[in-house]
Amino acid sequence: MEPSARPLRKLGFLTIGLFDGAxxxxxxxxxxxxxxxxxxLGFDSAWVRHRHLQYGISSPVAVLAAASQRTSRIDLGTAVIPLGWENPLRLAxxxxxxxxxxxxxxxxxxxxGPPMHWxxxxxxxxxxxxxAEDFGYGRVRRLLDFVRGERAxxxxxxxxxxxFSDRVEPHSPGLAGRMWYGGGSLRSARWAGENAMNLLTSSVVxxxxxxxxxxxxxxFAAIQYEQIRAFRAAHPDGxxxxxxxxxxxxPTDSASAEQRAKYAAYAERRLPRTAAPQGPAGLLFAPDLVGTSAEIAERLHSHAAFREVDEVAFALPFDFEHADYVQILTDIATRLGPALGRK
Known part of the structure; x- marks a missing residue:
């Protein structure tokens, strides 16, 4: 197995946070x-998705405020907040x-972009x-200015x-350096780089x-690789x-036979969408990686885009049981992470 060109430095995960409406x-x-x-388990970061008018987290900032009081070390992220729903000043x-x-x-x-089902x-x-609403990059620039302490x-x-202050309060000086843009196109990757943001890539391009x-x-890997290279070429930090x-x-290392069968069926159902771009937006999805940690690590080490990153936020499947998530996270932390070279 050929190791990644960039040793894995930060291991994270992403959860949707489903709940019962009743x-x-x-x-x-x-x-x-x-x-x-x-x-x-020693993860470096935990990220939450954002869902409006659905049975998933609609207010990730509030959830992470609660999480901040139950944890002391792990980074807490949003992946991602769609700014079409937000007032940049209030969000800042x-x-x-x-x-x-x-x-x-x-x-x-x-x-x-405009809110879903606009x-x-x-x-x-x-x-x-x-x-009159502007749903373009200007909305991000306003947010960045407020977070960076520019006059409001x-x-x-x-x-x-x-x-009274002339800027958003409280001001947290280090926050501006931890702002991420969730991009899946060459245009968005370049824009994030030009505006000195960090880049969140996902299983969609x-x-x-x-x-x-x-x-x-x-x-998929070649397309995502090209976007990452474009981002770094445009970013001041190169x-x-x-x-x-x-x-x-x-990962299935410690999974039961029943769990393995469920995971395989889940990935099989989603596989057809990886063959060609889907829907009006022409989105291409990456195949889900199911198998032992050694098998997944081998596939990732040969993944052109993975070889360009040293941080990951592996996404948990949408609708599994709590016990499944515990097993998957435990295997990622104790087996897959080390197999990817994380110390």
């Missing part, structure tokens, strides 16, 4: 327990507050300003007994538009610019 507290508690377990306040509470462990990941959502989300208003000052498949078929990869990995 009784949502247990699901949120389970998410917090999973994050606590991640810290106990929330992010800085949680970063302060966590002792500087927050890693906010964001993305742009036609249905717009009347509730922006009843008076829907047509022309001046502060004192009014009676009240003191958007290939450059073309009428038919390239010779040899669609190669080769030192941070990139995290978020493929779905399901």
């Amino acid at each position: 009784d949502p507290r247990p699901g949120h508690e389970t998410t917090l327990e999973i994050i606590e377990l991640g810290e106990q 306040e929330d992010l800085a507050t949680v970063d302060v509470l966590s002792g500087g462990r927050l890693n906010p990941g964001v993305s742009v 036609d249905r959502v717009a009347p509730a989300l922006y009843p008076d300003t829907a047509q 208003v022309p001046d502060g000052g004192t009014e009676g007994f009240e003191v 958007k290939p450059e538009q073309r009428a038919e498949a390239p010779p040899g078929g669609w190669d 080769e030192r610019a941070r990139v995290s990869q978020g493929l779905v990995v399901i």
Whole structure:
């Protein structure tokens, strides 16, 4: 097995945080327990997904505020917050507050674009300003400016007994360096680099538009590799610019026979979407990696994009049981991580 060109430095995981709509507290508690377990197992980071009008975490910043009080070491990230749902100034306040509470462990990941199901959502989300909202990169720039401590208003000052600041408060100086952009296209990768953000990659990419498949078929790893290289070429830090990869990995080392069968069936159901770009957006999905840690490590060491990163946030499957997640996380921490060279 040929080792990765960049030894694995940070091991993380990503969870969606599902819950029962009729009784949502247990699901949120389970998410917090999973994050606590991640810290106990020695993971470097735990990330939560973001889902609106679904039965997954709709307020990751609030969940991570709670997680910050149950943990002391593990980094806490969002993958990702869709900024079309957010006011950048208010979000900057929330992010800085949680970063302060966590002792500087927050890693906010964001993305742009209109909210999903925009036609249905717009009347509730922006009843008076829907047509005027900017869902492009300008929304990220506003957030970055506020997080970096740029002026939010022309001046502060004192009014009676009240003191006002001209920037977002609290200000957390280190937070700006931990802002991530969730990108899956060459354009977004370059933009993240040009704006000195970190890059979150996932199990989804958007290939450059073309009428038919390239010779040899669609190669997810090659497409993601090209995006990572474009990001670093545009970033002020060059080769030192941070990139995290978020493929779905399901190690089976300590899994029961029943779990192995379930995991294999899960990956098989999702495999057809990896053959060609899907849907109007033309998104290409990576195959889920299921097998022993040694088998998964061998596949990753030959993955062109994985060889370019030294940080990962492996994504947990959406709808498994808590016991499954415990087994998968334990195997990732104790077997897959070491097989990938993490010390």
